[in-house]
Amino acid sequence: MMLVRSTNGVSRCLLSSQLIPSLRGYSSVNVTEQAERTKRVLDAKVQANLSYDSLASKLGVTNTYAAQLILGQAKLTPDIAAKLQAALPTLSDKDVQDMQSNFPMRTFNSEILKEPNVYRTYEAITHYGEAIKTIINEQCGDGIMSAIDFYCDVGTTTGKSGEKRVVITFNGKFLPHIVQKVEDNTAKSPRD
CATH class of the missing domain: 3.30.1160.10 (Cyanate lyase, C-terminal domain)
Structure with a gap:
């Protein structure tokens, strides 16, 4: 749904109508909101100066699961939410709530294979x-x-x-x- 790139420690999300697949039940607003939330969560990770390994250690999950949480590809559970807020103190309560209440779209855009x-x-x-x-x-x-x-x-x-x-x-x-x-x-x- 999005490409996330990091340049000199600054994360950003790139959205393009050509890269966003047509997802049944997912409006472009939902996709845009998720991309913007992902950017904010990535920014919070950069501000906390945490690697995925160190974040995973704080959350008690694998490093790939920590990355999935950050990228919006896994649902945040209440027990991990508290740990995430402690690890990423600049993360807003609204973003944490949205990460818990929204079901992730577990798919990928075929463009990522490039x-x-x-x-x-x-x-x-x-x-x-x-x-x-x-x-x-x-x-x-x-x-x-x-x-x-x-x-x-x-x-x-x-x-x-x-x-x-x-x-x-x-x-x-x-x-x-x-x-x-x-x-x-x-x-x-x-x-x-």
């Missing part, structure tokens, strides 16, 4: 996707990794030649596919 970090992550997942699926099926059975009951953490390590290397950990609950037996279906049939 951003090199996002594209390379996507490329790695698609390149290794078949191997990942095969290993998951071998070790767990017929099913998938949940993206809902899911944790993601991003960090770095040092390689054997002293180079900095990026480490992304996906930790999702395994969801087995089921046989859809009539006797197990508790919903009334639409044919009744």
